[in-house]
Amino acid sequence: RVKEKKCRQTSREIASQRAKTNIIAPLMEAKLKKLADQYYGIKEFRPLQLETMLTTLKGEDCILIMPTGGGKSLTFQLPALAAPGISVVVSPLISLMEDQVSALKKQGFEVAMVTSATPQPEQAKILRNMADPNSKLKLVYVTPEKISKAKRFQSAMEKSYEAGMLARIVIDEVHCVSQWGHDFRPDYKILGTMKRQYPNTPILGLTATATEKVLADVLSVLHLSHCKPLRAGFNRPNLFYEVMEKAANPPAVASQIADLIKGRFAGQSGLVYCFSRNDCEVVMSHLSKYNLKVAYYHAALSVQERKEIHHKWLRNELQCIVATIAFGMGIDKHDVRFIIHHTISKSVENYYQESGRAGRDGQEAQCVLMFTPSDLFKITSMTCQDSSGIGKSYEVLGFALSSGCRRAALAQHFGEHVGATECKRMCDNCRSTVPFVKQDVTYYVQEVLEIINKKEKDLTFAMIIAEWKSKRSEKTKKLAPGYLDKIIIHCLKEGILKEKFKAGMYKPISYCEEGHYTRAVKSGTLKVYLDIPTPHTAQFIATSAISAASASVSSEKKVPTHSVLMKSKSKSTSTKKRKA
Numbered sequence: 001r002v003k004e005k006k007c008r009q010t011s012r013e014i015a016s017q018r019a020k021t022n023i024i025a026p027l028m029e030a031k032l033k034k035l036a037d038q039y040y041g042i043k044e045f046r047p048l049q050l051e052t053m054l055t056t057l058k059g060e061d062c063i064l065i066m067p068t069g070g071g072k073s074l075t076f077q078l079p080a081l082a083a084p085g086i087s088v089v090v091s092p093l094i095s096l097m098e099d100q101v102s103a104l105k106k107q108g109f110e111v112a113m114v115t116s117a118t119p120q121p122e123q124a125k126i127l128r129n130m131a132d133p134n135s136k137l138k139l140v141y142v143t144p145e146k147i148s149k150a151k152r153f154q155s156a157m158e159k160s161y162e163a164g165m166l167a168r169i170v171i172d173e174v175h176c177v178s179q180w181g182h183d184f185r186p187d188y189k190i191l192g193t194m195k196r197q198y199p200n201t202p203i204l205g206l207t208a209t210a211t212e213k214v215l216a217d218v219l220s221v222l223h224l225s226h227c228k229p230l231r232a233g234f235n236r237p238n239l240f241y242e243v244m245e246k247a248a249n250p251p252a253v254a255s256q257i258a259d260l261i262k263g264r265f266a267g268q269s270g271l272v273y274c275f276s277r278n279d280c281e282v283v284m285s286h287l288s289k290y291n292l293k294v295a296y297y298h299a300a301l302s303v304q305e306r307k308e309i310h311h312k313w314l315r316n317e318l319q320c321i322v323a324t325i326a327f328g329m330g331i332d333k334h335d336v337r338f339i340i341h342h343t344i345s346k347s348v349e350n351y352y353q354e355s356g357r358a359g360r361d362g363q364e365a366q367c368v369l370m371f372t373p374s375d376l377f378k379i380t381s382m383t384c385q386d387s388s389g390i391g392k393s394y395e396v397l398g399f400a401l402s403s404g405c406r407r408a409a410l411a412q413h414f415g416e417h418v419g420a421t422e423c424k425r426m427c428d429n430c431r432s433t434v435p436f437v438k439q440d441v442t443y444y445v446q447e448v449l450e451i452i453n454k455k456e457k458d459l460t461f462a463m464i465i466a467e468w469k470s471k472r473s474e475k476t477k478k479l480a481p482g483y484l485d486k487i488i489i490h491c492l493k494e495g496i497l498k499e500k501f502k503a504g505m506y507k508p509i510s511y512c513e514e515g516h517y518t519r520a521v522k523s524g525t526l527k528v529y530l531d532i533p534t535p536h537t538a539q540f541i542a543t544s545a546i547s548a549a550s551a552s553v554s555s556e557k558k559v560p561t562h563s564v565l566m567k568s569k570s571k572s573t574s575t576k577k578r579k580a
């Protein structure tokens with residue numbers, strides 16, 4: 001009962017302190033500004049930074065959604081320094097924490113970090129300080145593992161709360177609590193109990209990821225019923241987006257990359273993202289003959305080697321790093337001028353995050369996505385185990401195949417609207433003067449369906465293409481070879497074909513089967529169209545068919561154009577529209 005009484009008293013204290021914050025908001029604002037200038041050399045807050053800080057200082061729960069590099073750390077560091085109490089900061093990456101902790105310590109603040117590597121006596125001292133009204137401790141960084149598994153840490157938090165000292169719980173990369181996000185961490189689940197356990201302590205969640213679905217999930221998992229999410233814009237106007245057709249074999253691909261690094265990006269700093277360690281090494285082995293200042297980076301290198309490469313790149317002694325996405329979160333280099341994706345990312349979300357590491361200084365930077373249809377199967381054979389994985393991979397496909405504005409497509413993915421004029425020709429499709437033409441490819445699709453129909457065993461997509469090539473009809477013979485792949489991949493995206501996975505020796509193998517719309521295409525009630533840039537129309541169908549084709553294009557103007565199909569919902573409606 002004594003404990004209960006103490007708790008009631010504590011919560012009254014917290015409430016009165018917060019009420020004061022509300023009244024003295026202008027004073028608080030001045031204090032925050034002074035701290036920002038004094039300790040960070042920051043004269044002006046960016047949009048939503050101040051609002052976030054005042055919200056959490058008032059004791060309200062808050063989720064801030066802001067692109068990477070937007071300045072989220074400031075929104076919890078300054079309130080922690082400006083007001084009484086202790087902020088517990090949950091962060092998924094030890095390296096990120098280390099950077100922040102050492103920077104704050106240098107400024108003379110009392111901050112601590114509790115991970116599984118923290119020596120016992122040091123940890124005991126930190127935990128004692130968390131509930132000691134006389135300690136100057138401001139911020140305690142902690143890994144989700146520690147919160148979820150260490151009873152001692154949990155009990156220190158309880159004591160801190162009971163002593164009225166738990167000022168806020170900050171959850172960095174808060175999308176990790178959601179299974180719909182691109183980065184789910186099981187240990188983040190424990191954070192769902194925080195609101196019930198510490199009802200008077202506000203939660204501040206930070207993320208750069210914010211599809212509506214993930215956001216709704218985050219709010220529900222964390223039990224934040226009164227929380228107003230603050231959302232900063234996702235459009236990165238200084239990034240130029242481009243999709244480049246990827247060459248057919250590794251040496252040729254490396255030559256494309258080398259051309260970019262030596263040519264367009266000469267003297268600039270950048271990254272090449274690869275799908276796997278093996279890809280990194282293969283790319284690197286072919287790049288080595290071009291005499292570039294490039295190294296590869298992946299999880300199999302020793303910690304020392306990785307550090308060395310990272311630092312050389314930071315100092316611009318290396319122009320470029322060929323890396324897996326293990327090299328990512330927490331990169332703090334502001335003048336990255338280009339990000340080349342050797343393979344498509346596994347989701348649009350991932351692509352946005354990975355490409356978003358370019359141009360953090362606000363200067364123009366370029367994002368080049370190298371795309372070849374067969375890369376899709378690399379991705380889906382990895383994402384197929386995850387219930388929403390395949391759908392997400394097809395969204396990337398939509399992005400890569402689209403003839404519309406890339407920026408608009410990315411914005412749409414985050415529930416934002418960016419008109420094509422707002423792109424200011426900062427994507428390949430907006431800059432291009434070559435119009436796309438809708439080509440009726442129904443005939444070819446029917447040929448593919450026939451091959452699948454006659455099969456005696458499951459066929460992979462490569463088998464289908466081989467079969468298709470060997471039995472080519474007169475009409476198909478006139479088709480430029482690259483378009484066979486494109487037509488098949490388009491069918492997958494549209495649900496005319498479907499992938500089916502079977503266990504393989506090392507990983508699942510993707511086979512082809514009939515999709516939801518197969519019958520409609522077979523019967524001819526659903527026509528299939530492919531967007532083709534006009535100089536390619538000549539390549540697409542080699543000769544005489546051209547005039548007939550362009551005639552059919554104009555006569556089919558009434559058919560609703562299929563825009564970028566980023567959302568699976570809009571996908572089915574659009575396909576149905578075409579059926580009608």
Ligand code: ADP
Pocket residue numbers: 040042043044045046049066067068069070071072073074
């Ligand atoms: P995020 O966590 O959102 O990815 P960070 O908190 O790491 O971003 O901040 C990225 C960079 O932006 C840091 O170098 C930080 O000092 C800087 N920054 C933050 N806020 C401001 C501001 N208002 N003005 C100038 N620079 C800022």
Ligand code: MG
Pocket residue numbers: 072073172
């Ligand atoms: Mg951050």
Ligand code: ZN
Pocket residue numbers: 404405406407408420423424425426427428429430431
């Ligand atoms: Zn555009």
